[in-house]
Amino acid sequence: xxxxxxxxxxxxxxxxxxxxxxxxxxxxxxxxxxxxxxxxxxxxxxxxxxxxxxxxxxxxxxxxxxxxxxxxxxxxxxxxxxxxxxxxxxxxxxxxxxxxxxxxxxxxxxxxxxxxxxxxxxxxxxxxxxxxxxxxxxxxxxxxxxxxxxxxxxxxxxxxxxxxxxxxxxxxxxxxxxx
Amino acid sequence: xxxxxxxxxxxxxxxxxxxxxxxxxxxxxxxxxxxxxxxxxxxxxxxxxxxxxxxxxxxxxxxxxxxxxxxxxxxxxxxxxxxxxxxxxxxxxxxxx
Numbered sequence: 001x002x003x004x005x006x007x008x009x010x011x012x013x014x015x016x017x018x019x020x021x022x023x024x025x026x027x028x029x030x031x032x033x034x035x036x037x038x039x040x041x042x043x044x045x046x047x048x049x050x051x052x053x054x055x056x057x058x059x060x061x062x063x064x065x066x067x068x069x070x071x072x073x074x075x076x077x078x079x080x081x082x083x084x085x086x087x088x089x090x091x092x093x094x095x096x097x098x099x100x101x102x103x104x105x106x107x108x109x110x111x112x113x114x115x116x117x118x119x120x121x122x123x124x125x126x127x128x129x130x131x132x133x134x135x136x137x138x139x140x141x142x143x144x145x146x147x148x149x150x151x152x153x154x155x156x157x158x159x160x161x162x163x164x165x166x167x168x169x170x171x172x173x174x175x176x177x178x179x
Numbered sequence: 180x181x182x183x184x185x186x187x188x189x190x191x192x193x194x195x196x197x198x199x200x201x202x203x204x205x206x207x208x209x210x211x212x213x214x215x216x217x218x219x220x221x222x223x224x225x226x227x228x229x230x231x232x233x234x235x236x237x238x239x240x241x242x243x244x245x246x247x248x249x250x251x252x253x254x255x256x257x258x259x260x261x262x263x264x265x266x267x268x269x270x271x272x273x274x275x276x
Contacts, residue, residue, distance in 0.1 A: 001182060002226065005189045012193065016200045024256070028212040029199060031249045032219075035242065036192070039219040042238055043226045050238070054245045058216070062249040066256045 006040045021076045023069055031062035044106070048135050181229040185222060192218045209253055216246035 013033045020026050034057025041050035104111035121142070122134055131137040139147055192215050199211035220239045227235025 002185045002189065002222075005186065006222075009189060009192055009196070012196055016196060020200065024205065025199065025202075025208050028208060028253060032196075032199070032212045032215040035216050035219045035246060038242065039223050039226075042223050042235065043230075047238060051241070054242050058242075059245040059248045063252040066252050070256065070260060 003040065003043065006036065006043070010036055010040070021078075023074055023076055024066075026076075027062060027065035027069060030065065031058045034058040034061065048139075181225055185225050185229065188218050188222050188225065192222075205257060209250070209257065212253075213246070213250055216242075216249070220246065 010033065013029060013036065017026050017029050017033065020029070034053055038050040038054035038058065041047075041053060104113075108114075121138060125131065125134045125137040129137045129141050131141070195211045195214040195218065199208050199215065202208040202211060220242050223235050223239040223242065227233055227239070
């Protein structure tokens with residue numbers, strides 16, 4: 001019932017982001033956009049998706065944008081109007097909307113996700129795994145090895161980025177200490 | 180009652196968005212965006228109680244932490260001009276303000 005109003009708010013945020021030229025304000029507003037969409041996901045009962053959106057979109061990406069702003073310019077340059085990118089965006093948008101038409105309606109009980117394995121997991125999880133949240137049961141137990149592999153990949157990526165970005169600064173500090 | 184509260188919160192968010200877009204100084208924008216985040220948290224709380232699921236308050240707390248992280252980064256950028264040091268950069272800090 002509140003969802004349409006929130007979609008209007010998201011649209012207003014997106015238009016504001018498009019219209020503004022101050023990149024600092026845009027970084028802040030994109031964080032707000034992510035947090036509002038995370039709230040929308042929560043109200044639509046997709047708590048796990050909402051958590052990812054809030055952590056990545058509102059927390060991490062804002063910090064990343066600001067870190068980029070610190071080493072680049074603060075205002076957007078006025079670009080001349082170009083027809084090619086506009087056409088690409090319009091075509092991709094039309095394809096996405098066309099693909100979205102095939103998706104089942106929100107809350108449709110006959111959607112494919114509810115008619116195949118979903119019902120079986122809902123039936124089996126409470127007795128097989130003593131966990132109140134079925135999504136957590138699937139993530140941590142039924143596909144536990146997959147989740148462990150994912151975590152290893154993300155950990156490796158994080159260590160790689162830390163070595164790339166933080167390694168040089170550490171050496172500089174060591175050299176200063178020796179001087 | 181709770182529905183009216185939710186509509187009121189969303190209207191407040193819209194007003195804060197107007198301030199964030201128009202805001203002449205950077206402080207107006209930081210305050211307005213922080214307010215949008217706080218109202219999102221409030222909205223999740225009210226939505227949880229309206230749906231009869233008070234455990235949404237726990238989720239709202241985590242969103243509060245995430246919002247706070249973003250805000251700390253924002254004000255640090257405002258004050259120092261970058262995120263890495265605790266010393267203000269002469270050029271950067273002036274440029275943002």
